[in-house]
Amino acid sequence: MSSLVSTxxxxxxxxxxxxxxxxxxxxxxxxxxxxxxxxxxxLGLRDSQLGLVATVYxxxxxVWAFLSGPITDxxxxxxxxxxxxxxxxxxxxxxxxRAESFWFFFVAALLNGMMQIPSNSWTCLLxxxxxxxxxxxxxxxxxxxxxxxxFFAPISAVLFSRLTLVPAIRILYLNAFVIMTTKTLLLYIFxxxxxxxxxxMEETRGKSLxxxxxxxxGVLRQMLSSPPTxxxxxxxxxAGIVAMINGTFWQVIVSQKLLVPDYLLPAFPILRxxxxxxxxxxxxxxxxxxxxxxxxxxxxxxxxLGQSLLILTPLEDPxxxxxxxxxxxxxxxxxxxxxxxxxxFMALNVNPNERARVQAxxxxxxxxxxxxxxxxxxxxxxxxxxxxxxxxxxxLIIGFAVTCVYYRKRE
Numbered sequence: 001m002s003s004l005v006s007t008x009x010x011x012x013x014x015x016x017x018x019x020x021x022x023x024x025x026x027x028x029x030x031x032x033x034x035x036x037x038x039x040x041x042x043l044g045l046r047d048s049q050l051g052l053v054a055t056v057y058x059x060x061x062x063v064w065a066f067l068s069g070p071i072t073d074x075x076x077x078x079x080x081x082x083x084x085x086x087x088x089x090x091x092x093x094x095x096x097x098r099a100e101s102f103w104f105f106f107v108a109a110l111l112n113g114m115m116q117i118p119s120n121s122w123t124c125l126l127x128x129x130x131x132x133x134x135x136x137x138x139x140x141x142x143x144x145x146x147x148x149x150x151f152f153a154p155i156s157a158v159l160f161s162r163l164t165l166v167p168a169i170r171i172l173y174l175n176a177f178v179i180m181t182t183k184t185l186l187l188y189i190f191x192x193x194x195x196x197x198x199x200x201m202e203e204t205r206g207k208s209l210x211x212x213x214x215x216x217x218g219v220l221r222q223m224l225s226s227p228p229t230x231x232x233x234x235x236x237x238x239a240g241i242v243a244m245i246n247g248t249f250w251q252v253i254v255s256q257k258l259l260v261p262d263y264l265l266p267a268f269p270i271l272r273x274x275x276x277x278x279x280x281x282x283x284x285x286x287x288x289x290x291x292x293x294x295x296x297x298x299x300x301x302x303x304x305l306g307q308s309l310l311i312l313t314p315l316e317d318p319x320x321x322x323x324x325x326x327x328x329x330x331x332x333x334x335x336x337x338x339x340x341x342x343x344x345f346m347a348l349n350v351n352p353n354e355r356a357r358v359q360a361x362x363x364x365x366x367x368x369x370x371x372x373x374x375x376x377x378x379x380x381x382x383x384x385x386x387x388x389x390x391x392x393x394x395x396l397i398i399g400f401a402v403t404c405v406y407y408r409k410r411e
């Protein structure tokens with residue numbers, strides 16, 4: 001914990017601004033996104049339509065991820081981040097706020113895919129002028145900042161109990177629009193373009209986005225010849241699929257199969273955030289950049305256990321809530337491991353001179369590989385609410401095996 005606090009105190013420049021403003025993301029999007037699926041169900045969407053929206057969102061991210069590298073290099077990290085944060089998050093929040101049918105969510109998913117551009121540029125702002133040895137600690141701080149919404153989650157519970165689910169979530173989306181707009185302005189005002197960003201803007205001056213995109217071929221060849229980069233891609237794909245299925249169908253199985261009342265739904269994101277914060281302060285500081293095998297395997301194993309317990313959760317009270325709480329604890333712990341390590345693998349195994357374009361390819365391939373699992377998960381959920389999580393368990397077991405093989409070849 002002291003190590004993480006020291007990292008926080010030692011932040012300077014763009015890294016400080018990025019970390020200090022990140023709680024605003026949690027206080028906006030983290031207060032409403034956990035309920036997106038039950039919100040759609042309450043407005044009349046079917047399980048298969050939930051999966052279709054998730055897939056459209058992922059496919060939109062594929063397109064924007066492809067363009068994110070050239071756009072970030074040409075326009076600069078500092079300018080790109082607030083512009084596309086507004087287009088990719090703030091505008092969709094307004095659509096979700098007034099949503100009435102499937103097509104509202106379809107259009108919002110198309111626009112929301114633009115978030116891949118600021119994901120790339122914001123990561124460059126955070127990382128490029130920072131000490132690489134501090135990257136895992138900085139990523140842990142980012143994750144902690146995103147989870148600070150836990151202290152405001154009781155507001156969601158009060159809204160749910162007083163207003164019922166749909167009007168309460170509409171208020172949360174409107175709140176998200178206001179706070180995310182504030183965040184975009186603060187980032188632009190207080191950050192400065194990175195040294196690599198200035199260099200890439202100069203190198204790409206006068207070049208079209210098309211010509212810059214054609215340059216992906218050389219970057220792709222570099223990636224394919226780098227086993228660590230390919231493994232970083234694998235970890236990101238695995239984490240992305242598991243997160244998408246959890247994000248889309250976890251609240252569905254809890255509310256529709258396990259029959260947890262709507263007013264209790266905010267309790268579970270609170271527990272997830274608490275576990276993540278405890279993990280990031282107590283466990284994460286002890287993870288070393290030169291020894292990521294055991295933490296990754298432990299994270300995958302925790303996710304498998306958490307997903308298994310979710311499927312086996314009984315309907316009887318109070319056993320239902322006890323098993324569900326244990327399941328969520330292991331799932332949150334495992335997800336925290338996987339996401340922290342996925343971010344670290346990317347930061348440590350990317351050519352700094354080509355960071356924007358390499359990250360663009362990583363994001364693009366991750367989203368393309370993840371996209372079909374929205375429809376697959378929706379179809380499985382329409383048969384049985386357990387099946388999307390059975391799929392997760394199978395994929396995690398494959399991930400455990402691949403990780404073992406990768407590190408055995410490197411030892």
